[in-house]
Each structure stands twice: as C-alpha cells, then as structure tokens.
Amino acid sequence: MSNSHVKTDTKHYRGRFAPSPTGPLHFGSLVSALASYLDAKKQQGSWIIRIEDVDGTRCKPSFSEQIIDTLTSYQLHSDEPVRTQSQHSETYEEYLSELKRQKLVFPCNCTRQSLTQFNGNHPSECSSTVEASHSWRLKASPNIYQCRDKIQGLLTFTDDLKNNCPVLKRKDGYFSYQLAVVVDDHLQNISHLVRGADLIETTAQQLHLYDVLGWTPPDICHIPLIINPSGDKISKQNHAKAIENAHLPTLLRALHYLQINADNASSIIEALTQAINMWNPNKLKDIKYLPIESQDRHLI
Numbered sequence: 001m002s003n004s005h006v007k008t009d010t011k012h013y014r015g016r017f018a019p020s021p022t023g024p025l026h027f028g029s030l031v032s033a034l035a036s037y038l039d040a041k042k043q044q045g046s047w048i049i050r051i052e053d054v055d056g057t058r059c060k061p062s063f064s065e066q067i068i069d070t071l072t073s074y075q076l077h078s079d080e081p082v083r084t085q086s087q088h089s090e091t092y093e094e095y096l097s098e099l100k101r102q103k104l105v106f107p108c109n110c111t112r113q114s115l116t117q118f119n120g121n122h123p124s125e126c127s128s129t130v131e132a133s134h135s136w137r138l139k140a141s142p143n144i145y146q147c148r149d150k151i152q153g154l155l156t157f158t159d160d161l162k163n164n165c166p167v168l169k170r171k172d173g174y175f176s177y178q179l180a181v182v183v184d185d186h187l188q189n190i191s192h193l194v195r196g197a198d199l200i201e202t203t204a205q206q207l208h209l210y211d212v213l214g215w216t217p218p219d220i221c222h223i224p225l226i227i228n229p230s231g232d233k234i235s236k237q238n239h240a241k242a243i244e245n246a247h248l249p250t251l252l253r254a255l256h257y258l259q260i261n262a263d264n265a266s267s268i269i270e271a272l273t274q275a276i277n278m279w280n281p282n283k284l285k286d287i288k289y290l291p292i293e294s295q296d297r298h299l300i
C-alpha cells in the first residue's frame with residue numbers, strides 16, 4: 001500500500017475538528033470545536049479542520065462553506081489546508097482493498113428489513129455474494145477494546161463489537177464515516193481526538209479498525225453533551241439553529257459550558273486567548289450532561 005501520505009512528525013500534538021456538513025454550525029458543534037481547539041492550543045499543538053462529507057446523500061458543499069465561514073468568524077482557523085473527505089475516495093478504496101486482501105471484510109446484500117431481527121445489527125458474516133448490489137462490512141471482532149479517556153475515564157467496549165459488523169462501504173458506493181475517519185486521522189497524523197460524548201458509541205469500531213489496519217489509535221476523549229430541555233442532544237435532527245457569526249456573547253456562553261469564564265473579554269481574540277489559558281479538561285470530569293441553561297435556549 002502506498003505510504004506517500006504518511007508524515008513523519010508524530011510527536012507533535014495534532015488535533016482536529018471534523019464536522020459533517022449536513023447543516024450549518026450549531027451551538028453544540030461550536031462547543032465541540034472549541035474543546036478540540038483549546039486542547040490543541042493549550043499544548044502548543046496544531047488544530048486542523050476536516051470536512052467529513054463522505055455521505056453524499058446528506059452533506060452539501062454550501063454547508064461546508066458556511067461552517068468554515070462561521071469557524072473563521074470565531075477566529076478558529078485551521079493550521080493546515082482543510083481536508084475534504086469526498087475528494088479522497090480513492091484513498092479509502094485503497095484501504096478497503098487491503099482489508100479485502102486480508103479477508104477481513106465481506107460483501108453483504110442484507111436489507112435493513114432483514115436485519116430488524118437483530119435490532120439493525122449484523123451479528124456475523126453472511127453468505128451474500130458480490131453479484132448482487134452489496135455493501136462491504138468488517139468482520140466482527142472477538143477482542144475487547146479499551147480507551148483511557150481523560151474526561152470519561154476508562155472506557156471498556158465489551159459487547160459492542162461481538163454482535164456487529166460495521167459497514168465500511170455502502171451499497172450506494174459511499175464510504176462509511178467509520179472507515180474514512182480512521183483512515184484520515186491516521187494519514188493526517190492526528191494525535192488527539194476531542195469530540196462530543198455522542199461519538200463514544202463509534203469508538204469501539206474505530207479501535208477495531210485501528211487494530212486490523214495495524215495502526216496506533218490517537219488519544220481519544222469525549223466532552224459531555226449539551227442537552228435541550230427534552231433531554232436530547234442539540235443536533236440537526238432536533239432542529240438546532242445556526243449560530244450567529246462572530247458573536248462574542250455566543251462564544252462566551254459556549255466557553256461557559258466548557259467551565260471557562262472569559263466574560264470580561266472584549267473581543268473574540270481576547271476571549272480565546274483567555275480560554276486557552278483556562279482550559280482544563282479535568283473540570284469536565286464527572287459531568288454526565290450539560291443541560292442547556294434557560295438564558296441560552298434561544299441559541300439552540
């Protein structure tokens with residue numbers, strides 16, 4: 001396999017924010033972006049934006065532009081050119097081929113309906129063929145994976161993988177988030193992931209992929225989720241609003257949920273500078289959820 005993309009500098013902190021452009025940036029994603037940015041900058045690291053638009057049915061280029069504009073308006077600039085996943089299908093195909101050669105993946109013609117008996121999971125290899133329309137799934141792992149998350153503590157994934165074979169390439173030809181995120185984090189030499197706790201459930205499969213590809217996973221941690229008054233995360237599905245660009249009060253409220261008080265700052269730059277000094281992920285430990293405060297309901 002080509003290693004032309006592999007960089008040599010692996011000691012330096014390299015963090016990233018990797019939004020999927022299925023809508024504009026909302027308050028919850030601003031908080032995640034800030035957490036990854038502050039963690040990187042506190043350690044004099046690089047922070048990189050990556051657009052995760054592998055799902056061509058849900059992502060739109062106009063949202064990518066809007067997200068980057070909003071991040072820029074909050075002075076959150078990528079230290080390297082933004083990587084856009086939809087431009088790297090050949091790379092994902094290359095790694096999928098490697099997994100095919102190693103017989104670690106199998107074709108699957110199962111339908112969503114046929115999997116309802118397993119709650120939508122796909123417990124083991126099926127006898128599908130490549131003749132009919134098929135996805136590619138990773139074989140289930142017998143291993144137990146662990147992740148020492150500096151905010152959530154030790155995460156142990158026991159049953160997550162035994163009964164599920166994740167899709168790496170869909171029937172419609174799009175690569176899955178799981179394959180693309182692991183390949184890109186590896187190729188971009190990302191050393192630290194700081195992301196929302198809603199992604200904990202994806203971590204086991206990612207650790208499995210790192211394992212089969214023979215790569216070392218980055219240091220992974222998850223910040224507590226901000227929840228709306230109904231107890232749901234702020235998301236596009238829950239009709240989250242787009243945040244206003246370059247709006248200092250919004251930034252200060254986002255920092256508040258990261259346990260940072262920069263309220264005396266008079267500009268976005270000043271707030272960010274203070275926030276880098278004050279960032280302490282330990283303050284987020286033992287917080288299960290961050291319920292949205294009544295004064296911030298207009299933001300979500």
Ligand code: GLU
Nearest residue numbers: 018019020052181195199
């Ligand atoms: N693209 C994913 C999302 O927007 C985030 C991926 C990650 O941080 O691992 O939910």
